[in-house]
Amino acid sequence: MNQEQTTGRSFRRPGRHPLVDRTERTTVGQTTVENPKMSCRDVAVYYDSKKAISNITLDIGYNEVIAMIGPSGCGKSTFIRCLNRMNDTIEGCLVTGQIFMDGKNIYDNDVDVVPLRAQVGMVFQKPNPFPKSIYNNIAYGARIHGFVQNRDETDELVEGALKNAGLWSEVKDRLEMPGTSLSGGQQQRLCIARAIAVNPEVILMDEPCSSLDPIATAIIEELIDELKQNYTIAIVTHSMQQASRISQRTAYFHQGDLIEVGSTDQIFLNPLHQLTEDYITGRFE
Numbered sequence: 001m002n003q004e005q006t007t008g009r010s011f012r013r014p015g016r017h018p019l020v021d022r023t024e025r026t027t028v029g030q031t032t033v034e035n036p037k038m039s040c041r042d043v044a045v046y047y048d049s050k051k052a053i054s055n056i057t058l059d060i061g062y063n064e065v066i067a068m069i070g071p072s073g074c075g076k077s078t079f080i081r082c083l084n085r086m087n088d089t090i091e092g093c094l095v096t097g098q099i100f101m102d103g104k105n106i107y108d109n110d111v112d113v114v115p116l117r118a119q120v121g122m123v124f125q126k127p128n129p130f131p132k133s134i135y136n137n138i139a140y141g142a143r144i145h146g147f148v149q150n151r152d153e154t155d156e157l158v159e160g161a162l163k164n165a166g167l168w169s170e171v172k173d174r175l176e177m178p179g180t181s182l183s184g185g186q187q188q189r190l191c192i193a194r195a196i197a198v199n200p201e202v203i204l205m206d207e208p209c210s211s212l213d214p215i216a217t218a219i220i221e222e223l224i225d226e227l228k229q230n231y232t233i234a235i236v237t238h239s240m241q242q243a244s245r246i247s248q249r250t251a252y253f254h255q256g257d258l259i260e261v262g263s264t265d266q267i268f269l270n271p272l273h274q275l276t277e278d279y280i281t282g283r284f285e
């Protein structure tokens, strides 16, 4: 008797697990990790009365790159904006559930969002340097957060952040030029340097390469690979190739639900849920 006859379920291919039904929206895969940097429990977000994401339970491990993928409008950006309370800035937006960082709920009343947003930095889809010099793009936040007291300390911090973002050699002779005078890819690395300068532990990236050409994209991807040694990174991407190149874990979202989480290899080679398989095989975008 073969496996199909014993279980009464149909298998797609010999040796493959049966896929979870399309209609089942409970998250499948490994949502928890042994030593989480951040832990989300039953997170839901409403824009006025409209629920955008629901029941998201997911751990993000120390020094991992986790990719958020899924069709347009499925809630990827909404979810990562919960991780540093950026949604608080949107009128009518309500976040429910719990999000812990190192065991502390970042939605507790006693949490100050200003240092939180330095600890959990964010890089956006379009590079958005301040209308300031390259130097002051980096120095500004560090001064506000009190990380530097004098010019020597500031010089050192600016150089360190630009080196960590792989930009120093390209800009060291023009630090007083406007940040906006750089190319798109350089501007995005400047924004990454700006996030690094305020000593983050987690960096959120919302489609950071979507406005960049393939060469600038490859440079940012290499940078992300280096940054994961020191930071935890959650990245939203529309590119499955990018997710598979840079992330260790992948979370697949669909219509506001977290459908599946797993190692990136498993998600792309052996998904458990029918909806994940439909997406990665291009059945819908």
Ligand SMILES: Nc1ncnc2c1ncn2[C@@H]1O[C@H](COP(=O)(O)OP(=O)(O)OP(=O)(O)O)[C@@H](O)[C@H]1O
Binding pocket: 047, 052, 070, 071, 072, 073, 074, 075, 076, 077, 078, 079, 090
């Ligand atoms: N500021 C907002 N006000 C009202 N609704 C919003 C707002 N931001 C997002 N939404 C809605 O929430 C849902 C999820 O949107 P979100 O931008 O998080 O999805 P996404 O997966 O990141 O999409 P995309 O890949 O297109 O960027 C969508 O229905 C969207 O219209």
